[in-house]
Amino acid sequence: MKTYGNQAMKMLMELDLQMFADNTLYELKMAMQTIGQQYKKSEEAYVAVLKDTTSTAEQIQAAQKTKDELKMRFDGIKQQHDALEEEQAEKFKQQQNKLGSNDPKQKLIAAKASLVRSTMRSKPIDNDVRAALGDDSASGGGKFLPKTVSQDVILAPLAKNPLRGHSAVTQITNLELPRLSFTLDDDDFIADMATAKELKAKGDTVAFTRNKFKVFAGVSETVINGSDADLVGHVENALKSGVAAKEKKVAFTTTPKTGEEHMSFYSAENGIVKVTGTDTYTAIRKSIADLHEDYRENAQIVMSYADYSEIIEKLANGNATLYTAQPEQVLGKPVIFADAATKPIVGDLSYSHFNYDIGETFERDKDIKTGIEQFVVTAYFDHRIKLASAFRIADVVPGP
Structure with missing residues (x-):
């Protein structure tokens, strides 16, 4: 008795299914041809009966009934044939996209589309698809999100999180980083006493933790059956938007969830110093001056557009030219607008660091209320303020 390996058995099963589909399609074609000929004859017979003045009403009805029944059979078989033929063509197209295209970009898009469709239909993901996505064979059966998809979703620049492009973003398991980018053999090189105290209190390294969150991308049947590119x-736009929203929320929240306190600029756990001023402009200028020169040189201002507009209104005092000035010209440092920044944050954003722990999983779910299928990614990330000394919060305290 012959025995086959798992891969060989899979290939044989796929071959059997393909042969079954091919045979069915051929049988439907033959049936269409046979019934089509019979239907044509029934039409001719029906016309002949109508022309015969001696035909009875019963004979006319019988000829019409035969013609109508054959028409119904022909239409039903044709519908089955066309559906199966379209399915076969789509499978062929997908195979061509995945394996036959010489364009690496098209191959990648086809592989990603296959990943989503397989997940949404609870089907296993083909090995060639995983290979195209750079999946690690050590994932033990393929429950982990392939590297290419993970990097595109997690590490691609996201317009909806204003900190992207300024804060550091990595994807490293069990990440630990030094708080300072360089050190000397003598600690006296640290001129900023606040930094020296912080290093003594918190240690020289920052250890990133795993904080779980889920991102849901609603996918309708129309989208699933649409083009690979669409x-x-x-899916990627929805996931990126969800990731960006989560990053922004944890970084700027004033009421962090338990276990996420260290992620917010405004958390007391981070201990970022507040610098007060009688108005927002004064508080920001004083915050810049209060930073040590090591951080002041690369400092940026993260603030809401509403706060900036208020500053312009007060400074302009009817002078229209100030409205066209660049924010950096007005405040002295580059400005990043984030409406979630309830109080302006001033500092060197290279000391803000997002890290995603490798090990994202993907699955499907269904929204009972809308009936929309959900492509779900579970990710683990952390946001760390590596040095609170590198930042100031501009706080407004009205004068007497």
Whole structure:
């Protein structure tokens, strides 16, 4: 008795299914041809009966009934044939996209689309798809999100999180980093006493933890059955938006969840110093001056557009030219607008660091209320303020 390996058995099963589909399609074609000929004859017979003045009403009805029944059979078989033929063509197209295209970009899009479709339909993901996405064979059966998809979703620049492009972003398991980018053999080189105290209190390294969150991308049946490019674009945009929203929320929240306190600039756990002023402009200028020169040189201002507009209104005093000035010209440092920044944050954003722990999983779910299928990614990340000394919070305390 012959025995086959798992891969060989899979290939044989796929071959059997393909042969079954091919045979069914051939049988439907033959049936269409046979019934089509019979239907044509029934039409001719029906016309002949109508022309015969001696035909009875019963004979006319019988000829019409035969013609109508054959028409119904022909239409039903044709519908089955066309559906199966379209399915076969789509499978062929997908295979061509994944394996036959010479364009690496098209291959990647096809592989991503196959990943999403397989997940949404609870089907296993083909090995060639995983290979195209750079999946690690050590994942033990493929429950982990392939590297390419993970990097595109997690590490791609995101317009909806204003800190992206300024804060550091990595994807490293069990990440530990030094609080300072360089050290000397003599601690006296640290001129900023606040930094020296912080290093003594918190230690020289920052250890990143795993904080779980889920991102849901709603996918309709129309999108799933659409083009590869549309499907991939829809899902990735939804996931990126969700990731960006989560990053922004934890970084600027004034009421962090338990276990996420260290992620917020405004958390007392981080201990970022507040510098007060009688108005926002004064508080920001004093905050810049209060930073040690090591951080002041690369400092940026993160603030809401409403706060900036208020500053312009007060400074302009009817002078229209100030409205066209760049924010850096007005405040002295580059400005990043984030409406979630309830109080302006001034500092060197290279000391703000997002890290995603490798090990994202993907699954499907269904929104009972809307009936929309959900492509779900579970990710683990952390946001750390590596040095609170590198930042100041501009706080307004009205004068007497």
